[in-house]
Amino acid sequence: MCGRYASSRKPEDLVELFQVDRWNPTETLAPSWNVAPTDDVWAVVDRADRETGELGRELRPLRWGLVPSWAKDPSVGARMINARVETVHEKPAYRKAFAKRRCLLPADGYYEWTAVPASEDRKAYKQPWYIAPEDGAPMAMAGLYEWWRDRTRDDDDPLAWWATCTIITTEAVDAAGRVHPRMPLAIAPADFEAWLDPSHQDPGELRSLLIEPAAGNLGARQVSLAVNSVRNNGPHLLDPPDQPAPAA
Template sequence: MCGRYVSTRSPQDLVRLFHVTGWRAEERLAPSWNVAPTDDVWAVLERSPRDRGEGATAERELRPLRWGLVPSWAKDRAIGARMINARVETVHAKPAFRRAFLRHRCLLPADGFYEWEAVKDPATGRSRKQPYFIHPEGEGLLALAGLYAYWRDPAVKQDDDPAAWLMTCTIITTEATDAAGRVHPRMPLALTEAHYDAWLDPGHQDPDRLRTLLTRPADGHLHARPVSMAVNDVRNNGPQLLDELVAPDEADRH
């Protein structure tokens, strides 16, 4: 599972890194060191602008989407809170995801992600969940494989009202290995740069070929470090959340 992640790159950086040709400068998101479900997140996607007619060339866009996919057939947007992840083993077949897997794929830029490990508190002897920040080497960026969907809000009468449409997304996950596997059995999938074009191209609709593009983040070479329990509260944010937690006996040595 991926239930929290970090996304601090500026839209200008993301436009450059992902060769985006369509971004509205008025659309901005603040850097976040504690991205949580139902937050707006940056997504890179390709689609044909409606005003250019059918058959127009798809344009690569940077868009803010709501994390938690709401399928087009959903009666209420609240379902999105339960659709933050899609398992790679079944994403092509599940009714909530299979249409998006064929037509609406995206990349979700992330500095890294959080997972929790059950550990015993030495002071109390009780079990607690220790958060870890899992990230690639150096200042590397993960391009998490995602899907997006459009949802029409039935409470809004006019189709041309911006409030009538909600765009949402989900993160595809797989079995965890390497550092992530020592903390949690699942982790998000990421794409290598060589696969960006094929994954984003809405014209590619062969599910078997699409699944071959999905790999483990950074080819499985990730680092995990324990961080403060402060990350557990979604109201906490800031770069201090990434500081490595130092055990009391280690702190005494310094």
């Protein structure tokens, strides 16, 4: 799975990296080295302009944790942070979004944990690992997004609509597989257009883009235990731990 990740790039850099056409500079998110479920995250989507109908690529914030349009309340989103690639096209919570509302979620890297048993001088704990492309390139995690209407609010209330997302996961490869059996599925730049285009709705063709993760070696290294608390943030989270745990 993917339950925490880092996203520290400036939106101006993401606009260039993902060839974004539209971004509202008033929509800002602080760099985060500890993105957690229910946080707002940057997403790249292809959508038609409301006034002209012209399809364009947008950079916009979405809330991490997909809330299906039919959900009675948004609390379900906290449990829908990941969608398995093997079943995403058929699960009721995801299949409509898979057909029409796909996105890319930029990340520097993500975290997984290994359990370290107690020793004579230390209690049992979970050691965080930071998994990221070894060349420092951004990860374009495959995602889905959905709209949910809060019926308790008026139509003209800007908070009446929730825009939420989930990350598609697959079997882990490279160093990631030694830490955890699942990983976020990254989309290769050559497939960005096909993945994002909402007019592409054939499940078979879309699934062909998700056969295997985008090429690129992933490295995994132990990082500070401070990652374990969502209250902590900053680049220091990527520092090595004071006491390294056994290798995964």
